[in-house]
Amino acid sequence: MIRKEKIEYRQFAILVLLYTVGTSVIIAPSMLASYAGQDGWISALLGLGIGLLVVWCYASIGKFFMGRSLIEAINESFGNYLGFVIALIFTFFSLTLSSLVLSNIGNFVNTRMLVGTPLDAAEYIFVIVVIIGVRLGIETLARSTETLTPLFTFLFIVFIFAVLPQMHPNNIRPILEHDIHDIFKSSYGFISFPFGELVLFLMLTPFVSKNKKITKGYVLGAFIGGVIVMIITVLSILSLGGYGTAINTYPAFTIAKKIDVGGVIQRVEVIMAGIWTFSIFTKLSVCVYVTALSIKQLFRLRDLNCLTIPIAISLIPLSQWGTPNAADFQTYTAMWMMYFTYIIMIIPFLTTGVLYLKKKWGKKQESKA
């Protein structure tokens, strides 16, 4: 028997954290400011609150599954046929998400850093590293992110202090100029992305060594990650203004580009981009791992590693096919992905409901007999 992989709740929390920061750190500020302008941070706060509630529900559901992954739970509650369909939809979601994350980092690198490099080349480099990571297993992945965390934290703190001189407090005024409808409109997106997408971690909860600690790891990771994204949003609004944040494709990179400490420390944006390279690597690895795991459990395969390379390589054409251009990504793709996420977010709740009813019903049958 193969030894089952285990991760500590702390490693789980770090995975959740980096996953939450993931791609949202480069896109979320612009998304939040798109409707709410300089009130984007209020949307972020709202989204964070509701998002944490969602994550807390996920965590409780994960605990309720008692060592089963989401797909195993779906199979058990909906039976072989309906369960298969629902699990297939979930797997498809996971694959779509992976391809979007990849196209995100690909486009980012391609528009802001390596402009002459073909998109394929930039994406292949990322994908190769992810394949290596995923093949080594979730335990290794968790540990490696744990070792990256100090560097991540250090860079993030340096980033905050380095951009402080460009802040203009007046940019955030007038507070609450936009009506509540616009503010909510901006936060819908923030609830689904990144918090709704954390549904993928329900596939990983069985690996957490202590079932009790799932809630703590899940919520803590999402909370810190959400706060980091919010801080970046506030920094972008303060330095670029509401309008500037909304029109910039990657506001966080734009403010990193403006870093100039005493004329000595400047042009360091690529180092700062290391922050999101880590987090996006983690997010993509988790996505690919979960996709592979889902397919494995869906088709009852014995080995996971035989799936990683085909999945990862297929992501490259998928990502370019799914988001043919940058405008498409910001409008159309972002929209349907949000709805898709909301639909997927319902699945764990449904599964839990059915499981619960089955349990109750089963008990009644037992007592009758």
Next chain:
Amino acid sequence: MSKRKLLLVVFLSMVLLLSGCWSRRELNEIALVIGLGVDKIDNEYVISTQIVDPSEIASKGGGGGRAPVVTYKTKSNTLMGAIRQLTASTPRKLYLAHLRMLVLGESIVREGVAPALDVISRDHELRSDFFIIMTKGNKAQDVLTMVTPLEKVPSAYMFNMLRHSEKYWAPFSTLKIDQLDNEISGDGKEPVITAVEIRGSLKEGEQKKNVENISIKNYLQYTSVGVLRQDKLVGYLNETEASGYKYLIGKIKSTVIEMPCNKDHKDVTELIHTNSIIKANMRNHKPSIDVQINSEANVAELECQSNLLNLNVIHALEKKTEKEIKNQITMVLQKTQKEYQSDIFGFGDQIHQTYPKDWSKLKKNWNKTFSTLSVKVNVKVKIRNFGKVNKSTPSMK
């Protein structure tokens, strides 16, 4: 480690390192553009690019006697087109990341500068740390062909000149692309751009001989500030008015103020700290602005006889300085409100920030409202020090 694994590691690290070289350009293959000028002549953009000749800059004790920079001119309907067209006349590909000065010709600012700015905020190669100036009377291409003393690279000359002038002399200020973008697209503050002029003759200034004499006859100078409405030039502020503008927005770092003490002499104070607080008020949906300016000053120069140990003298100096500052502010307010109708002070932003609801109605007609806006200015100056001596140098009279 097995041989296969080692090979894999080598291969992967090669992929990682080489991918960065995809579109590499070595220093000897690129042309560092340090100044960029944009003119509009006969409905066509004329782009002038000042390119550094690195071998001339680096060489100690005389290079080949060539000019340290070269300025190319190209005509095209679009900016990007003109920049790319330059490859047909330069041996190297232009590299824009080290741009120091963007010089906008008066013609293009008069016509509307926004279309020209798009490529500058869109292109990935350009950073946002260069300064933007405009020309007054001349063309941008002429400004970029002047030979300058002290600095071999004329764009660096203008860059440093503007930076220091902002620090120690009131009227002029630096402007970066993101600020200009924000001011053009926003509706609460209109942009101003520092304007440069050629003093002397262009014909002589273009030649290397210009810097061979001790007295420089043909040179570049910042003389005024262009006032824009949206992205179009509406007029200029002279030095005094431009100083008034800087006092009002509280961006003065340090400057000097002259005031007459008798018929032919003047006293001078040096401002060391200045800040301004702009407050918007709304009474019966009618906006008004209160400005409080606080300043600290030193005594810098006394031409009249006075004893500084006498407190009344200090008080009188404070009052006079206040009056002078207020005077300059009134002048600039008068000109921008009545003549240009352009809210360069950001009063609109202030109203927007304090009264967002009223602003949504006001902003449509803001330029009209601005021209009749009542602005109350209060100036407070405190004199701290009077330098090394406490009396003015005695005159023989």
